Amino acid sequence: MRKHHAMQLLTKLATAAALCAILVAPSLAQAAKDLLTIDAPNDAATLDPQLQWDTDSYGVYRNIFDNLVTRDGTGTIVPQIATAWRNIDDTHVVFDLRSDVTFQDGTPLTADDVVFSIKRITNPALNSAQLSQFDQIIDATAESPTRVLLTTKAPYPVLLAQLVKLSIVPKAYVERVGNQEFNVRPIGSGPYRVREWQKGVQVVLDANATYWRGTPPFKTVIFRAVPDVSTRIADLKSGRADLIRLMPPDEAVALKSNAALTVLTVPTERVGYMFINAQAGVTADPKVRKAIAYGIDKQGIIDALLQGFGKPVGSIGAEPIFGYLPDIAGYPYDPAKARALIKEAGAEGKELTFLTSPAYDRRIVEAIQQMVNDIGLKVNITMLDQASFLRRRQGTPNDAGNLAIGVWSCACQDADGIIFPLFRTGSSWSKYSNAAFDTAVDAARSTLDTGKRLANYRTAYDILREDVPGLGLYQSYAFYAARKELQWQPTPNEALFVMDMRWK
Amino acid sequence: MLRYALGRLLQSVVAVFGVLTIVFVVMRFAGDPTLLLMPEGASQEAIDALRHSLGFDRPILVQYLDYLGNLARLDFGVSVVQHIPVLDIVAARLPYTLELATGALLVAIGLGLPAGVAMAMGRGGWLESLLGTAVLAGQSMPTFLSGVLLIAVFGVWLGWLPTSGADDLSALVLPALCLGALSMSTFARVARIAMIDELGRDYVRAARARGMSRLSAVLRHVLRNAAIPVVTIAALEIGNLLAGSVIVETVFAWPGIGQLAIQSIQSRDFLIVQMIVLLTSVIYVLTSLLADVLYGVLDPRIRLAR
Numbered sequence: 033m034r035k036h037h038a039m040q041l042l043t044k045l046a047t048a049a050a051l052c053a054i055l056v057a058p059s060l061a062q063a064a065k066d067l068l069t070i071d072a073p074n075d076a077a078t079l080d081p082q083l084q085w086d087t088d089s090y091g092v093y094r095n096i097f098d099n100l101v102t103r104d105g106t107g108t109i110v111p112q113i114a115t116a117w118r119n120i121d122d123t124h125v126v127f128d129l130r131s132d133v134t135f136q137d138g139t140p141l142t143a144d145d146v147v148f149s150i151k152r153i154t155n156p157a158l159n160s161a162q163l164s165q166f167d168q169i170i171d172a173t174a175e176s177p178t179r180v181l182l183t184t185k186a187p188y189p190v191l192l193a194q195l196v197k198l199s200i201v202p203k204a205y206v207e208r209v210g211n212q213e214f215n216v217r218p219i220g221s222g223p224y225r226v227r228e229w230q231k232g233v234q235v236v237l238d239a240n241a242t243y244w245r246g247t248p249p250f251k252t253v254i255f256r257a258v259p260d261v262s263t264r265i266a267d268l269k270s271g272r273a274d275l276i277r278l279m280p281p282d283e284a285v286a287l288k289s290n291a292a293l294t295v296l297t298v299p300t301e302r303v304g305y306m307f308i309n310a311q312a313g314v315t316a317d318p319k320v321r322k323a324i325a326y327g328i329d330k331q332g333i334i335d336a337l338l339q340g341f342g343k344p345v346g347s348i349g350a351e352p353i354f355g356y357l358p359d360i361a362g363y364p365y366d367p368a369k370a371r372a373l374i375k376e377a378g379a380e381g382k383e384l385t386f387l388t389s390p391a392y393d394r395r396i397v398e399a400i401q402q403m404v405n406d407i408g409l410k411v412n413i414t415m416l417d418q419a420s421f422l423r424r425r426q427g428t429p430n431d432a433g434n435l436a437i438g439v440w441s442c443a444c445q446d447a448d449g450i451i452f453p454l455f456r457t458g459s460s461w462s463k464y465s466n467a468a469f470d471t472a473v474d475a476a477r478s479t480l481d482t483g484k485r486l487a488n489y490r491t492a493y494d495i496l497r498e499d500v501p502g503l504g505l506y507q508s509y510a511f512y513a514a515r516k517e518l519q520w521q522p523t524p525n526e527a528l529f530v531m532d533m534r535w536k
Numbered sequence: 537m538l539r540y541a542l543g544r545l546l547q548s549v550v551a552v553f554g555v556l557t558i559v560f561v562v563m564r565f566a567g568d569p570t571l572l573l574m575p576e577g578a579s580q581e582a583i584d585a586l587r588h589s590l591g592f593d594r595p596i597l598v599q600y601l602d603y604l605g606n607l608a609r610l611d612f613g614v615s616v617v618q619h620i621p622v623l624d625i626v627a628a629r630l631p632y633t634l635e636l637a638t639g640a641l642l643v644a645i646g647l648g649l650p651a652g653v654a655m656a657m658g659r660g661g662w663l664e665s666l667l668g669t670a671v672l673a674g675q676s677m678p679t680f681l682s683g684v685l686l687i688a689v690f691g692v693w694l695g696w697l698p699t700s701g702a703d704d705l706s707a708l709v710l711p712a713l714c715l716g717a718l719s720m721s722t723f724a725r726v727a728r729i730a731m732i733d734e735l736g737r738d739y740v741r742a743a744r745a746r747g748m749s750r751l752s753a754v755l756r757h758v759l760r761n762a763a764i765p766v767v768t769i770a771a772l773e774i775g776n777l778l779a780g781s782v783i784v785e786t787v788f789a790w791p792g793i794g795q796l797a798i799q800s801i802q803s804r805d806f807l808i809v810q811m812i813v814l815l816t817s818v819i820y821v822l823t824s825l826l827a828d829v830l831y832g833v834l835d836p837r838i839r840l841a842r
Contacts (some may be wrong), residue, residue: 159616
């Protein structure tokens with residue numbers, strides 16, 4: 033009997049496996065209109081919005097909390113809890129707050145909560161991953177229930193861009209229940225409240241019916257943790273999920289032929305770049321660095337390896353980033369010129385070390401290796417684990433290798449968060465030193481005058497173009513796929529604001 | 537028997553202590569996790585502050601003694617990423633892995649044993665070649681492939697079972713099948729060999745000579761004797777199921793400790809990784825201890841030989 037049963041099952045499995053080769057047709061269940069299910073690669077690490085800010089945690093908790101300011105669809109910083117702000121002097125900013133906002137437990141949101149939120153996240157004892165984004169704020173005081181005064185260490189032009197990421201938490205509730213409880217059962221003033229958090233499985237959110245910006249579009253939103261991309265796609269095809277985050281470009285291309293689904297892509301503020309060590313080995317010679325810049329076929333990498341989902345950039349920056357100047361042209365792909373420069377430098381056949389780790393796209397590393405070999409150098413790839421990679425990359429110039437790639441984002445959409453840490457003398461990432469560059473980026477971060485800042489960044493980017501201590505490759509894209517019925521335009525900062533989504 | 541069991545227990549304690557030490561050494565010499573935890577562009581002061589608060593700036597011997605002391609008090613620390621005690625995080629995920637391992641073991645035994653017995657009894661016939669092929673397929677197909685295949689067929693195409701998650705028992709079917717397939721093959725092979733071994737023995741011939749049918753000889757005597765190696769394999773397979781669950785849990789979004797291990801490695805949550813490695817090692821040691829003791833209980837030849 034059992035034998036028979038086993039046989040039957042084996043036969044079934046064999047048939048099923050054979051049929052699997054046939055194109056799998058999606059059987060979309062008619063999902064309830066008031067439920068939205070989102071598949072992300074990971075569960076939220078914390079729901080306390082002041083502890084972690086990885087994309088998956090961020091995606092969930094930004095729907096539970098409000099911020100002082102936010103970015104609209106065009107990327108402009110616009111009011112949210114703050115209605116207006118003005119600089120009193122270079123280091124003091126006053127914010128006027130809305131008076132009609134309440135937390136989900138009914139208590140009103142006041143200046144005390146804003147002050148508490150800032151003091152909490154800047155307290156090193158909290159161990160927030162966002163501490164370095166806010167540690168320029170040295171004081172916050174409530175001048176009235178609807179007015180807050182912030183003091184910065186020095187003139188801090190990136191303040192507003194950073195405040196986009198500061199969630200306002202309820203002082204009374206946090207103080208009453210403590211940090212650990214708040215992390216598990218948070219209360220915010222945002223469009224959704226936490227119904228249930230099954231750790232590692234899903235977060236279930238209910239609409240906040242009294243939300244000040246209007247009624248949220250779905251009664252219930254579920255964020256599920258589904259680590260494997262093919263499983264997320266299967267969830268979408270079978271109707272178990274309505275929206276999925278993150279897929280490799282090949283999968284995005286494959287899904288485009290599916291009539292029931294739509295692939296959503298958006299250029300982000302993440303920049304694919306290459307580091308070129310200006311202080312050690314054969315790349316210490318600027319001619320060699322220039323030759324490498326001429327030898328890299330950016331468009332080729334984008335077309336062949338990113339399936340066209342990427343935009344070549346002239347410098348290390350991208351459109352959504354303040355200070356990025358699209359008119360500063362990059363080096364054109366010119367292998368003949370590159371070879372000539374290598375010959376001129378007498379560097380033919382010299383060896384280079386390309387440091388990398390499994391965190392970086394191996395195919396791009398190998399493509400660049402091939403391109404640099406083609407201009408007359410010899411590239412050796414050194415594969416390390418991520419911890420060793422970072423230790424060497426941020427260590428002494430002699431130990432940092434000649435080349436490395438990365439995808440950089442400061443999540444602040446400002447050049448100060450990119451070229452300052454990458455190339456300023458003394459920064460652990462920098463294997464380059466140029467006094468004129470240092471002066472320009474120092475000046476750009478210590479004035480609030482946007483015109484002066486832009487002029488300084490123009491100087492800085494011009495110097496980088498001449499010295500090539502690094503090379504901008506492409507602007508990275510974010511990928512989502514959703515049921516056709518979902519109306520949503522993803523944004524460059526990769527926020528998953530459910531308030532911006534609708535059923536068609 | 538008692539001396540035998542105590543001797544094995546002592547060996548296990550030494551093995552666990554060895555694992556504790558290896559884990560410590562590997563975690564400390566693989567590199568300092570501080571840099572991994574900091575955002576890009578963080579200042580040197582911030583990095584140093586975090587290194588100090590994690591205790592990585594202390595002498596290595598002090599760190600080791602501290603580590604052993606904490607483990608002795610069952611204090612596994614607080615996750616540096618999730619800000620929740622590591623013990624709570626792992627404890628919340630462990631039941632899922634146990635559920636999956638149980639389901640997989642049921643699949644493996646329920647399908648593997650009958651297949652093995654059938655192969656032994658139908659030796660040389662078409663049934664053996666057919667089942668042999670299935671067993672080989674079950675063993676050689678990697679779970680990340682069979683998992684995706686099962687999801688595509690039963691989840692997306694037929695729509696019978698959920699494509700992912702752990703909502704109810706129906707969600708357990710596919711991952712248990714996927715994970716169980718590996719062990720199923722082991723059970724089938726071991727059962728087949730043990731059966732063939734026993735079927736050729738004198739007592740079977742004697743039973744047949746007494747007029748007993750082949751089937752009742754198998755049911756009354758052979759199965760019981762053939763069970764000895766199968767039971768010990770079952771204990772050892774529990775360890776393999778836990779190890780195999782890393783991939784299966786990831787493919788099926790099953791929230792057990794295998795998936796947690798992968799996520800924690802990705803998010804550099806080293807204290808969770810450390811606890812999972814310790815836990816898995818201890819389970820391995822305990823199950824092989826169990827296997828040895830069971831072997832002694834079932835087979836007097838083993839315990840008397842010592």
